[in-house]
Amino acid sequence: MSRRRILQGLGLAASAPLLAACVGPGQKSTNNGANAVTGSFDWKKAKGTSIKILQTPHVYQQTYQPLFKEFTDLTGITVTADLVPEADYFTKLNTELAGGSATHDVFMMGAYWVWQYGPPGWLEDLDPWINNTAATGSEFDYEDFFSGLRTSMKWDFKVGDAAGTGGTYALPWGFELNNIAYNKTVFDKRGIKPAETFDNLIQLATDLTDRKNDMYGIAFRGSKSWATIHPGFMTQYSREGGKDYETQNGKLVAAMNSPTAVDFTKKWAELAKVAGPTSWTTYEYPNCTGDLGDGKAMMVYDADSATYPKNVKGASKMAGQLAWHPGPAGAGGSLATNIWTWAWGMNSKSKNKLAAWLFMQWASGKDAMNKAVQSGAFADPVRTSVFNGTFKQTLGSFPGYLEAFEAQVPQAKVLFTPQTRFLETTEDWAVALQSIYGGADAKSTLDALATSSTNKVNS
Secondary structure: OOHHHHHHHHHHHHHOOOOOOOOOOOOOOOOOOHHHOOOOOOOOOOOOOEEEEEEOOOHHHHHHHHHHHHHHHHHOOEEEEEEOOHHHHHHHHHHHHHOOOOOOOEEEEOOHHHHHHOOOOOEOOOHHHHOOOOOOOOOOOHHHEOHHHHHHOEEOOOOOOOEOEOEEOOEEEEEEEEEEEEEHHHHHHHOOOOOOOHHHHHHHHHHHOEHHHOEEOOEOOOOOOHHHOOOHHHHHHHHOOOOOEEEEOOEEEEOOOOHHHHHHHHHHHHHHHHHOOOOHHHOOHHHHHHHHHHOOEOEEEEEHHHHHHHHOOOOOOOOOOEEEEOOOOOHHHOOOEEEEEEEEEEEOOOOOHHHHHHHHHHHOOHHHHHHHHHOOOOOOEOEHHHHHOOHHHHOOOOOOHHHHHHHHHHHEEOOOOOOOOHHHHHHHHHHHHHHHHOOOOHHHHHHHHHHHHHHHHOO
């Protein structure tokens, strides 16, 4: 089944019959609900059981892999991790959850997947676990997560309602702020500074573009993927006053064809054409950050934790020569920043929920996260205590990173409107952006996108 067909079927999944899930051979079922966990907290409460987790290769996954033995020593729970490439990851996860499978107890997901997986009942509501002192240790400290991340994991499944209400359906694990990483050596040599307005960014990127010497001004994502929209595009779009949807008479109405949206989108597409990579329509974040690290792209507008590794000693040609900036402010000095989160979700069909919860609690806890950060590759920890402690100690050779983070984090949150057709409609948005880049009329293209998106989210 294609990815698109799976996504289209998500809205129907709640009424589909679920397949029976079984406990694997030789594995005993642990407590299957938070309310049944009683007594005092004990990491050994699920000793002797095993869980399976589903992950995609990522720097966060790689830094935690060596720590799994510590979790087993602490709890007596065996963890088996299955890895699936990101291109296929969510297709596999969608198929598994839609079928009612209990194969994987815990899985990596993002905040946007709360909107996809929550309404059909595929995700466990974590509030009963968080609030049960028999299941959750006092050191867990849920309020230690950045507030914007806690908000992004909650939704009440009501059309038009923002994230932040309803149950909690995932635990933050790592996150990304979107901003400008730039070649500080070139900027210093030419006596220039990062742009403070979007129009100035366009001019700066254009001035830095030198096609003859294989150098260009700015990289950001351009492929026909939902992931093209959520980082730099959505961040600057929101700062300039753009909205994805508005609520009218209890329905969502797409707003990506408003005058503000049309003007911004035309500028963004033109920026890609005159100052972006020549193969922009194929670009994902590894292409963007690779060009930054190789000295080809003078700026990247993308996730800070994606550009961060390129400045680590020995990681790239430009290591030690990069710096960061919040990116152009919008009207009234807005630094609204869309976030991406990697998070842990629990399969509501899991037969090992206590063991699964203990793993999630450990993996997002202070001790394990401090150790992951100490590895030198885990950027933007989700806990304020870890960020203000261990992580800040790693930033000596990362000019502007801390300043950009602290300027942005108060306004950082999910800027999209929650809706169950998010992945499909946002991919449509990326396709429309490519069409405009290719010469299509911006207004008529975005009008068609808005009509289609409005119909889909209300169907």
